[in-house]
Amino acid sequence: MRSIPCVVDGFKPSQRKVLFSAFKKKLKSDLKVAQLVGYISEQAAYHHGEMSLENTIVNLAQNFVGSNNINLLVPSGQFGTRLQGGKDHAAARYIYTRLSVATRLIFHPDDDHVLEYLDEEGQRIEPKWYCPILPMVLLNGAEGIGVGWSTAIPNHNPREIIRNIRKLLRGQPMAPMLPWYRGFKGSIAPSESDADRLDVLGTAERGADGALEITELPVKVWTQGYKEFLESLMPEEGKRRGEQSSHILEDFTEHHTENTVRFVLRVAPEAAQKVDRQGVEKTFKLKSSIATSNMMLFNHEGRMTRYNTALEILEDFCILRREMYVKRKSYLVGKLTKEKEILSNKARFILMVVRGELELRGRKKADLLVELKQLGFKSMRELNALASSSLQDEAASVEAGDAGAEASGAPSEKSDFDYLLGMALWSLTFEKVEEIKRQLEAKSAELDELLATSVEQMWDRDLDALSATLDQLDAEEAEEAASVAALA
Incomplete structure (x- = not known):
């Protein structure tokens, strides 16, 4: 259960x-990872080791090549690189994180109210x-052994996923999707065998x-490990080059950055024919494979x-996601209707008081509550x-509990009309x-617009907002890469 995702x-x-x-913490500014671990243990009842939780964060x-296509948290500090596949990250007490700008676009706040909490x-x-x-499981992939x-x-590519979701919403056939890793410059293609x-x-x-x-290694082949492989192709120490006939490389140099790979190899003259015969990909292990036969969720x-x-996963996800949009719309309609009625009642209440049609001074509370009901508030x-929504039902039960406490002689002074009588x-x-x-006119217009919006349109708007943010993040990343290249 802990190792297989949903x-x-x-x-x-x-x-x-x-x-x-x-x-819950509204993590918009940097927080030390070690502090976040403590907060999670307290707020989410995490009962396992701190080290495991640190690694999860x-x-x-x-965000290096081979990790996340969209990282939900921002890496402020050394969170690992493709040199060692992320294992070179700093200790939790030295690094900071916060929510990425894309995270709340992917996990929309309005959905929080229709989820089933444990x-x-x-x-x-x-x-x-x-x-x-x-579906995040397609976006960032998943591995686990339970x-x-x-x-x-x-x-997989987020833009391909978005295009296929839009095709599904319009009743069009979805296009097949191949794996995709952000920043990967190699190729991924179906195996012929x-x-x-x-x-x-x-x-x-x-x-x-x-x-x-x-200039590129297969996905999840890390730079340090590949360097050790190349070293094994060099002449053994203590032997002259002429005495070693099985070595392939005479020498190699490295010109990497944290995000890119560049090895320059000098092939031994006596091994050149062997390399040509076997092929560069096989000789230097530049070919790997990805299995798609074990997608268990x-x-x-x-x-x-x-x-x-991947399309089966996407179809299964879209069926449920559409149901959640129906629930979200129902929640929002109820919320806006309630807010509209509150504003309407407040405006009528104030007018009646100002015009002298409703007298508040020197009256008993019980009589006043009865009159408010008679006046249709x-x-x-x-x-x-x-x-x-469940949250509104919960609020109603709280209000009912307050009313019951008042009726039983409890010290509570709350009533069902406090939203009127409690105004300054x-x-x-x-x-x-x-x-x-x-405010009432604006709220009515917002409600009318929501009622006229289909769940497909709501989904489309969310996808538009995410696409725009991804374009912005890509532009910022390209600008940063260009500035680094200019300094090099």
Whole structure:
């Protein structure tokens, strides 16, 4: 359970706890990872080792080639590089993180109100699953080994996923998707010998001086490990080059950055024919494969499910995501209807008081509440009934509990009309009435617009916002890369 993600949000339980705590804390400014670990343990009832949680946070923030296509947390500090596959990250007490600008576009705040939250000994913790606007398990991939099960799902291009979702919304057939890793300059293509595998190729070119230049490695082949492999192709120490006939390389040099790879190889003259015969890819291990036959995930009901293709995962996700949009729209309609009624009642209440049609001074509270009901003002209990979300139902039960406490002689002074009677004295002016009327018109227009918007249009708008942000992030990354290249 802890090692296999859910198809809905692509998270394992520990990752879901991290995101829940980050949302709860509104993590918009940098926080030390070690401090965030303590906050998560307290707010999300995390019962396992701190080191494991630190690694979970670091993995969510990594953005080097072969890690996340969209990192949900921002890596402020050394969160690891492709030199060692992220294992070279600094200790949690030295690095900071915060929510990425794209995270709340993928996990829309309005969905928080329609999720099913878990309970840990009376403490409300993370939901059963989040419901992003596109399947994170395809976006950032997943790997895990549990008891009796394992899974391996490669990363995919967010823009291809968005295009396919839009095709599905319009009833068009979806296009097949190949794995895609941000920043990867090699190629990924279906294997000719195995339908369940994809061939991943690095990049190698021969220079004008005959040297072989490797500028990309297969996905998840890290620079340090590859360097050790190249060292094994060199002449052994203590032996002269002429005494060693099996070596392939005479020498190699490195010209890497944290984000790019560049090895320049000098092939031994006696090994040149062997390299030509075997091929550069095979000789220098520039070819690997990705299996697509073990895509195991928990579905939204918590059942282990095997998926044969990425499109199957996307279709399963889209069915549930559309249902969640229906719930979101229902919640928002109820929320706006309640807010509209509150504004309407407030405007009428103030006008009646200002015109002398309703007298408040020197009257008993019970008589006043009876008159408000007779005048047609809606109680907070009735307003809560307009909203259909679980949060509004919870609020209604709280209000009912308050009313019951008052009836039983409890010291509470709250009533169902506190939203009217609790207004400040300065609110009883014509200017305040005009302000509330303007707010009421805006709220009515917002509600009408929402009612006229289909769930497909809501989804489309969310995808538009995410696409624009991804374009902005790509532009910033390209600008940063250009400035680094100019300094080099």
